[in-house]
Amino acid sequence: MWTDVSVVESNSDRWAELEENGWGALIGWAAGTANLRRRPSSDEGRSVTVTVERGGAAIASVEPFTTDDRIIVDDSIDEYLQEAGVPARPRGWVWLIRVPENYPSGQAFLDRINTELNSSQPAPVRPSGWLAVMQEVVGRLYEGG
Amino acid sequence: MALKQKAQQWVCNAEGLTVTKDAAGQTVNTFTAKKSTDYTATATTTNGLAVLDDYDSWCEFGTVCHRKISNYIAETKGNAAYGDQSGVIGNYDAILRTNLNGRQGQWRSTVIWDNGPALTFSSTQVQCVEDSWAPIICGNHGLPNATVTTYSPTWRHDYGVIYGNLLNNADPYHAAFQTIFTPAGYPAYRAANLASMSFTCPSSGNCYFP
Numbered sequence: 495m496w497t498d499v500s501v502v503e504s505n506s507d508r509w510a511e512l513e514e515n516g517w518g519a520l521i522g523w524a525a526g527t528a529n530l531r532r533r534p535s536s537d538e539g540r541s542v543t544v545t546v547e548r549g550g551a552a553i554a555s556v557e558p559f560t561t562d563d564r565i566i567v568d569d570s571i572d573e574y575l576q577e578a579g580v581p582a583r584p585r586g587w588v589w590l591i592r593v594p595e596n597y598p599s600g601q602a603f604l605d606r607i608n609t610e611l612n613s614s615q616p617a618p619v620r621p622s623g624w625l626a627v628m629q630e631v632v633g634r635l636y637e638g639g
Numbered sequence: 640m641a642l643k644q645k646a647q648q649w650v651c652n653a654e655g656l657t658v659t660k661d662a663a664g665q666t667v668n669t670f671t672a673k674k675s676t677d678y679t680a681t682a683t684t685t686n687g688l689a690v691l692d693d694y695d696s697w698c699e700f701g702t703v704c705h706r707k708i709s710n711y712i713a714e715t716k717g718n719a720a721y722g723d724q725s726g727v728i729g730n731y732d733a734i735l736r737t738n739l740n741g742r743q744g745q746w747r748s749t750v751i752w753d754n755g756p757a758l759t760f761s762s763t764q765v766q767c768v769e770d771s772w773a774p775i776i777c778g779n780h781g782l783p784n785a786t787v788t789t790y791s792p793t794w795r796h797d798y799g800v801i802y803g804n805l806l807n808n809a810d811p812y813h814a815a816f817q818t819i820f821t822p823a824g825y826p827a828y829r830a831a832n833l834a835s836m837s838f839t840c841p842s843s844g845n846c847y848f849p
Contacts, residue, residue: 515711517740517845543707545836563708570712570738573800574745608844612742617805619743 495527496583502531502590509590510600514567516574520621521607522589523580524628529636532587537564578621596638607631645724652703652719652831659828662724705836710847711739713836718753721820721828728822729755731787733833735765735816739846744803744838746780748816750787751795756823757788760796763818767803770811770837777812778804788823809842 502509509531512518522530540559545552572582583589597603610631611624618624648660661667703717714737720730732751737744746765752758763785767778780803785796806812816833840846 513711513845514709515738515740517711543705545705545707547703547705559708566714566736567709567712574738574740605844608741612805612843612845619802619804621740624741 495523496581498527499530499532499589502533507600508593510593510604512589512591512604514571516571516621517624519571519575519583519589520578520580520625521628521632522583522591523575523578524625524632525591525636529592529632531590531592533590535586535588574621578625580621580625592636594636594638603635606635610635647724648721648826648828649723650719650721650828650830652717657829657831703833707836707848713737713838713848715833715835717816717831717833719830721755721822723825727755728825729753729758731755731758731820733816733818733830735814735833735835737814737835737838739838739848741845742806742840744806744812744814744846746801746803746814746835748782748798748801749795750785750818752787752793756825757786759784759786759821759823760818761821761827763798763816765801766815766817766832767806768813768815769806769808770813771808777806806840806846809840811837811839812846813837 512522537559541556542559542563543554544557545554547553568585575582591600591603593600593603597606611627614627614631618627644658645662646658646660647662647664649656649658651657656671658667658669658671661669703715705713705715707713714734716732716734718730718732720727722728730753732749732753734749734751736747738746744767748763748765750758750760761784763782765778765780765782766776767780769775769777780801782798782801785798787794787796803814814835816835818830819827820830821827836848838846838848
């Protein structure tokens with residue numbers, strides 16, 4: 495499914511960027527190919543915040559985001575998907591979800607999805623439990639547009 | 640300081656010195672915080688951080704380091720030395736990585752033998768703490784016992800992933816890696832908590848590292 499997702503070159507307010515974590519990836523899977531797009535990602539200029547504590551003092555610094563950091567991020571997403579029985583995504587992409595017409599912005603749509611998911615009772619603990627909930631919530635929100 | 644006091648059992652980490660048995664062998668559990676002026680800590684102490692494929696290559700020598708890798712991932716490493724009245728027996732590292740997904744934390748932890756006798760870690764858990772006006776425990780997640788020694792591949796142990804509870808309240812949170820370790824041929828030591836970087840769960844939306 496992931497490789498069937500169309501590539502877009504430009505930003506649009508009708509496509510909202512998913513969170514760069516397993517949660518965002520699983521929402522994307524629940525949305526399905528027709529409601530998903532991707533564009534090439536870049537870590538250029540990205541940084542990591544480092545804090546060193548010694549003797550009650552904390553010293554903060556900023557370092558470049560490395561290829562190993564990228565691997566940590568991608569591995570964590572793959573691990574989350576794997577637990578849900580979902581195949582790993584191709585790496586090197588930003589993933590975007592379609593925003594229905596009845597939402598004023600991508601953020602408004604993402605907020606609605608998260609609000610509905612986070613009010614689920616009982617709340618699943620594992621990604622495999624969340625997948626069915628996400629498919630129900632996202633599918634229902636798309637019914638209106 | 641522990642050697643000056645001839646303490647029979649002590650652990651030293653970034654927060655300070657914990658003496659669990661004094662020179663007379665009495666259980667005392669005294670803690671002395673380190674003074675920041677005891678060190679010439681600078682950002683250069685993190686020079687090895689780019690080499691992330693090996694957790695044993697960064698943040699050594701009695702420090703605690705946090706790396707915020709993204710809005711949803713941060714890792715914390717602590718290094719501790721322990722000993723008795725004769726001096727340092729050994730030291731080890733503990734690493735705690737937090738992944739945030741929705742309003743839940745996931746944790747992976749690792750212990751690494753640095754030197755000294757083989758270490759057995761027991762009563763190990765990752766504790767989720769809600770940092771409200773009075774701290775609230777949001778989960779105690781036990782981990783199996785593990786032994787690490789000098790001999791590859793057991794010098795390092797990676798624990799399995801922990802899936803935390805849903806965090807309903809709007810508060811800052813952190814996790815703490817807690818363990819008791821027993822060096823071969825020595826009594827058990829209680830390690831100081833290794834506290835993760837703090838993260839925020841807002842009134843609505845998902846949790847993140849600020």
